[in-house]
Amino acid sequence: MAQEIERKFLVKAGWQPQGQGEKIAQGYLSTVPERTVRVRIKGEKGFLTIKGKNKGISRAEFEYEIPLKEAEAILELAEQPVLTKTRYLERHGSDIWEIDVFAGENAGLVVxxxxxxxxxxxxFRPAWLGEEVSGDVRYYNANLIKSPYSLWKK
Structure with missing residues (x-):
């Protein structure tokens, strides 16, 4: 069984991308705690992803590449709004960090x-790494469509 073990952190102000980012649009067909089902368009590729319930920072994850046209059609069926962000990849030693800069109602959030x-x-913990939010459900992408960052009390 495929398993995702992931830690998530806020990014401190002042971080600047080191490379070219990739636009991502993703929507959710299921956002119940027991499972999420997501469709994503990343660049010119489509993906369908099923994730199980979190157990600590681990959970089951199954991801399949699907034709772009099908991903676009499935995205139309997804809960609204569709989440948009730009993803940057940064290598630090043997580690690869994915830095997501959110757009739309989640603008201002960088994870x-x-x-x-x-x-x-x-x-390795880069200098721009901020507070860990791995266990904070507010930062789950599936929850950001229901409770966008712009509506949080700061």
């Missing part, structure tokens, strides 16, 4: 994620 091979894996 960094790292996928690990084990929950207790060591990793």
């Amino acid at each position: 960094a994620e790292i996928e690990l091979t084990a929950e207790d894996s060591d990793f």
